[in-house]
Amino acid sequence: xxxxxxxxxxxxxxxxxxxxxxxxxxxxxAFKGRNRSSFVLLNSAVGxxxxxxxxxxxxxxxxxxxxxxxxFEMELYGKNEIIMDDGNMYFAYLSQIGNxxxxxPQMIEVEYTLIGVKHxxxxxxxxxxxxxxxxxxxxDCILTTTVGQTGSNYQMGTVTFPQVTQGEVLTVDGINKRxxxxxxxxxxxxxxxxxxxxxxxxxxxTCDDPLxxxxxxxxx
Numbered sequence: 001x002x003x004x005x006x007x008x009x010x011x012x013x014x015x016x017x018x019x020x021x022x023x024x025x026x027x028x029x030a031f032k033g034r035n036r037s038s039f040v041l042l043n044s045a046v047g048x049x050x051x052x053x054x055x056x057x058x059x060x061x062x063x064x065x066x067x068x069x070x071x072f073e074m075e076l077y078g079k080n081e082i083i084m085d086d087g088n089m090y091f092a093y094l095s096q097i098g099n100x101x102x103x104x105p106q107m108i109e110v111e112y113t114l115i116g117v118k119h120x121x122x123x124x125x126x127x128x129x130x131x132x133x134x135x136x137x138x139x140d141c142i143l144t145t146t147v148g149q150t151g152s153n154y155q156m157g158t159v160t161f162p163q164v165t166q167g168e169v170l171t172v173d174g175i176n177k178r179x180x181x182x183x184x185x186x187x188x189x190x191x192x193x194x195x196x197x198x199x200x201x202x203x204x205x206t207c208d209d210p211l212x213x214x215x216x217x218x219x220x
Contacts (some may be wrong), residue, residue: 001053002083003075011072012065013055016109019084021118022050024220046136051082051092051114062105069108073097082114091216092116120217127213128205132198134217139198140174141215148209157196157205161189172196175215 001008001015008014025047032039057072059065073094082090098111120133132139143156147164154164159172159179171180174195179187196205198215205211 001055001085003072004080006075008055008072011057011075012059012068013057013072015085016054016056019054020052021088024049048115049090049118050095051090051116053112053114055110055112057108057110059106062102065106065108069100069110076112076114080114082116089119089121090114090116091119118219120219123215123217125213126210128207128211130198130203130205130213132200132203132215132217134198134200135220136218137199139200139215139218141196141198141213142175143172143196143205143207144212144214145170145207145209154208156207156211158194159190159192159196162191163189 001013001019027043027045027047029042030039031042055072057065057069059068076094079091079093082092084090092114093116094112095115096113098113100108100110102108117136145156147154147166147168147170150164150166152163154161154170156170156172161170164170169180169182171178171183172190172192172195173180174197177195178185179190179192181189198213205213
């Protein structure tokens with residue numbers, strides 16, 4: 001197991017047994033008329049997966065193993081990129097630290113619960129027509145372009161810039177939810193209702209200039 005690029009062995013930790021992964025929690029609402037046989041699905045949203053990781057820590061003595069466990073939990077706290085030994089990748093946050101058991105003074109066993117989303121490696125494409133191999137319905141993305149001509153009502157996907165100047169580098173960051181101009185925060189320069197996202201399959205993104213598109217494919 002790797003946490004933010006660090007192997008669990010760095011903390012004297014390894015999987016005690018196979019990790020488990022739940023399915024996504026789905027949130028649905030539907031309307032079915034009284035005594036009717038059909039229904040209308042009004043809304044469907046994908047929540048999170050739950051990943052359960054049973055870990056065992058080993059050290060030279062009781063103090064050493066306690067310190068290793070504590071440093072591992074410091075690394076795991078907050079939002080992380082998790083890579084399992086089988087290659088599965090997740091963006092996840094620590095939800096729960098289970099009770100510790102100590103088979104001997106140099107060993108601690110504990111179970112961690114993580115909440116997250118399964119994803120693939122970062123994809124970077126220089127094109128305005130993008131193929132996305134995600135299986136979840138929406139994939140957040142980052143759009144970057146250099147303005148070719150000074151003008152007004154410049155559109156980048158779902159975001160409009162009322163005024164732009166030739167040579168400005170515009171970034172619409174749907175992953176971190178930011179608008180940047182020449183690398184500096186510039187939300188006041190743009191108008192939008194939603195940040196851009198990709199659908200599974202072919203996507204055509206509206207922009208007068210060539211785009212660089214970055215995204216992590218996400219999967220059921």
